[in-house]
Amino acid sequence: MFELIKLEWKKHRTSKYIRNAVITTAILLVFIVGMAGELAADTTMEAYGRSSINASVDLFVNMCYIVFTGVMLAAFVVGAYEKRTINLMFSYPISRKKILLSKMFAVWIFNFAAMVVSKGVIYAVLLIVNVSGDTIQFMSVSFWLDILIGSAAMVSITYIALLIGVKMKSSKATIITAVIIVCLTQGNIGTYTLKDSLSFYLILLLLSVFSVFLAIYNAETKDVM
Amino acid sequence: MDYILQTNQVTKIIGGKKLVSNIDLHVKKGEIYGFLGLNGAGKTSMMKMITNLWKPTAGNIEIFREVLTPKSYEVLKKIGSIIEFPLFYEHMTGRENLQLHCKYMGYSKSGSIEKALDLLNITEAADKPVKSYSLGMKERLGIARAILCEPELLILDEPTNGLDPAGMKQIRELLRKLCAEQGITVMISSHILSEIESIADTVGIIHNGQMMKEISMCDIEEANQNYIELTVTNSQKAASVLAEKLGLANFKAVEDNKFRIYEQTAAPQAVARALVLNDVDIVAIGKHMETLEDYFLKLTGEVENNVRVD
Numbered sequence: 206m207f208e209l210i211k212l213e214w215k216k217h218r219t220s221k222y223i224r225n226a227v228i229t230t231a232i233l234l235v236f237i238v239g240m241a242g243e244l245a246a247d248t249t250m251e252a253y254g255r256s257s258i259n260a261s262v263d264l265f266v267n268m269c270y271i272v273f274t275g276v277m278l279a280a281f282v283v284g285a286y287e288k289r290t291i292n293l294m295f296s297y298p299i300s301r302k303k304i305l306l307s308k309m310f311a312v313w314i315f316n317f318a319a320m321v322v323s324k325g326v327i328y329a330v331l332l333i334v335n336v337s338g339d340t341i342q343f344m345s346v347s348f349w350l351d352i353l354i355g356s357a358a359m360v361s362i363t364y365i366a367l368l369i370g371v372k373m374k375s376s377k378a379t380i381i382t383a384v385i386i387v388c389l390t391q392g393n394i395g396t397y398t399l400k401d402s403l404s405f406y407l408i409l410l411l412l413s414v415f416s417v418f419l420a421i422y423n424a425e426t427k428d429v430m
Numbered sequence: 431m432d433y434i435l436q437t438n439q440v441t442k443i444i445g446g447k448k449l450v451s452n453i454d455l456h457v458k459k460g461e462i463y464g465f466l467g468l469n470g471a472g473k474t475s476m477m478k479m480i481t482n483l484w485k486p487t488a489g490n491i492e493i494f495r496e497v498l499t500p501k502s503y504e505v506l507k508k509i510g511s512i513i514e515f516p517l518f519y520e521h522m523t524g525r526e527n528l529q530l531h532c533k534y535m536g537y538s539k540s541g542s543i544e545k546a547l548d549l550l551n552i553t554e555a556a557d558k559p560v561k562s563y564s565l566g567m568k569e570r571l572g573i574a575r576a577i578l579c580e581p582e583l584l585i586l587d588e589p590t591n592g593l594d595p596a597g598m599k600q601i602r603e604l605l606r607k608l609c610a611e612q613g614i615t616v617m618i619s620s621h622i623l624s625e626i627e628s629i630a631d632t633v634g635i636i637h638n639g640q641m642m643k644e645i646s647m648c649d650i651e652e653a654n655q656n657y658i659e660l661t662v663t664n665s666q667k668a669a670s671v672l673a674e675k676l677g678l679a680n681f682k683a684v685e686d687n688k689f690r691i692y693e694q695t696a697a698p699q700a701v702a703r704a705l706v707l708n709d710v711d712i713v714a715i716g717k718h719m720e721t722l723e724d725y726f727l728k729l730t731g732e733v734e735n736n737v738r739v740d
Contacts (some may be wrong), residue, residue: 212533216519290726293517297534298483298506427501428484 209299209307210314217280222315229269237262237327238334258331266324267359268387274316274363275383279376281308282367282420284328286374292429301424309367309417311358320356325392362386362409368416433492434459434583435480440489442475448476452489457617457632462609464630465619466726472639473619474514477587480617481511493583507535510581512589515694516572520561524552524571527560528578537579546574549604567593571599577608584608584616590625602629627722637730650725657720658691658698661713662705663688671708676701678695687713 218278242256285291285308294304370379390409392398435457440618442449450472457463467473478484480491482498482505491498493505518527528543547553550570555563569592576584584605590598606629610615620626626633633650635642662668665687672678672691681691691701698715705712 208533212530216522216530218693286717288517288520290519292483292513295483296506296509296511296513298503299534300501300503325659414666426485428478 206303206307206310208310209303213281213308213311214315217277217311219315222277223319226273226319226323229273230319230326233265233269233323234327234330237265239332241331241336242383262324262327262331263355264391266320266327266399268391270320270323270356271359271363271387271390272380274312274360274384275366275380275386277312278309278363278367278383279370279379281312283374283376283379285372286371287376289429295429302421305421305424309420311366313364313422316360316363317356317403319327321362324352324356343344357392358406358410362390362413364408364413364416365409367414367420371420432459433457434494436492437476437480437619438489438492439538440445440476440479440486440491442472442479442484443487448639450636451654453639453641454644455634455641456533456644457615458725460613461631462605462629463617464626464633465617466621466626467619468621468637468730471636473636474587475639476592476636477511477513477585477617477619481509481513481585482506483513503696506581507579509585510576510579510583511585511587512569512572512576512586513585515591516568516575518560518568518571521559523559523565524574525556527571528575531575531578535579542578542580546578549577550574551600566594569593570597573604574611577614580612582614582616586616588620588722589618590622596691598625602630605629623721623723623726627739633722635726635729642729646695647722650722656694657718658696658701658715659684659718660689660691660701660705660715662687662689663711664712668705668707668710671705671710672701675704675708690718716717 239260240261282305285294295301297304363386365386366379366382369382370376386409390406433456434453437453437455440453440455441451453472455465455476465473465476475484479486480493480498482500482502493502494508496505498505506588508575519530522530525543525547528546530533531537532543544553547556550573552567552570552574555567560571569589573586573589576589590601593601602625602707605616609616617632618626627647628715630647632644632646634644637696638727661667665683668687668689669683672681672689675724676696678691678693678696680693681689684690698717702712702715
């Protein structure tokens, strides 16, 4: 399986995605450090509290990588149907489920890792420039656990976009769905937001598991057009 | 009989439309099997089912004496194929595409890529991205990929579509060589009959989703008669001369003023002499041999349709 995942990375020139992820993180960093500086001014700090820094790091990194995951799913999975290279893949002596799963895992692993690294780097820089005081518990297990679980959840729910993309055989639809997911999970209307609702996330997670299931359950017998 | 590939009453229905029905197809080990049919006759549908891309609605397919199931992956190791048109990862080079193919096929013999590139004369272009290739180059690369992992069975769906006449000839020679030297079995589809005629050992003719005939080329040659083709200016008079003066029964008018005489005893000289003596002007006369095309058209009935349209 890992061999297949590596081949997927190779096929899709993953170095290009790594470069883009680095650029994204750099831009986010500038943005957040700038904002943190603003927050550090006494009056705003009192108004918002120091912990709002952590929330905005989460917010921006999540937003970026949900779209990133959508783009990669479009290229790795939906694109294969669009460009019909999936016909070629299905002529190999490998189970179709495995082929499709390897594509999905290739995207998942990449984005999960990128998200964790990205958050780690941003927090580290914030710690060094020392604008957020003691809210960044760099040494605590729960701090890192939060990052790991949060990143895994965010990347996972983006797989809902797969359902739309594979059904419509359209990369554009996949990416648009990813953007809608960003709005739903990260956005707010006034003070109302779904961001903190655990049950909402659970529903999304179930939906994404269902999407993955739908994309592969009849792969072995379904005719590829 | 030892068939490497056999289909039993294969039917495929997609969206209520019957693409092929009750096809029985038999390919012997080590032969070149030409699969003939007009566009839309069902050639690609059959080949998709043989390579397990599609599953038959009814009937089954046996390859290497095993019935194909949705989980028959191992059998794909022994098959090289091009279905419809060769697909590549366009941003990668030809060589990278072949390397990738080897990895997925689980094949690791060194030097095989160079050999395949060389056989198809594409070594020079091997390090350019596939998106810069012409259609003919892609076909060549597709064939290189199909033969790369030493398959026992080659399934080629119209592989010479984008090739020039010289390229077609080269591919024909290559296939014949592979067949003779490595004992590869080749199933090749085409609607260009002359292309198949010179290489196939057996042909299967499919028409409107039905198998019309499976026959060896030797049998076709035997079954097809020689005939005298005759063009005259006055067809009525000519017909009466042929029937009455020469006593010929087995001839027919194929077009206005054009006859084909199938009687084996008739010699062109005698026919010419009789016609001239009876004041029938001859425009052309000559001995002919029925080609695969004639046979195909006779079988599929397309020739009558054409004449009616004319």
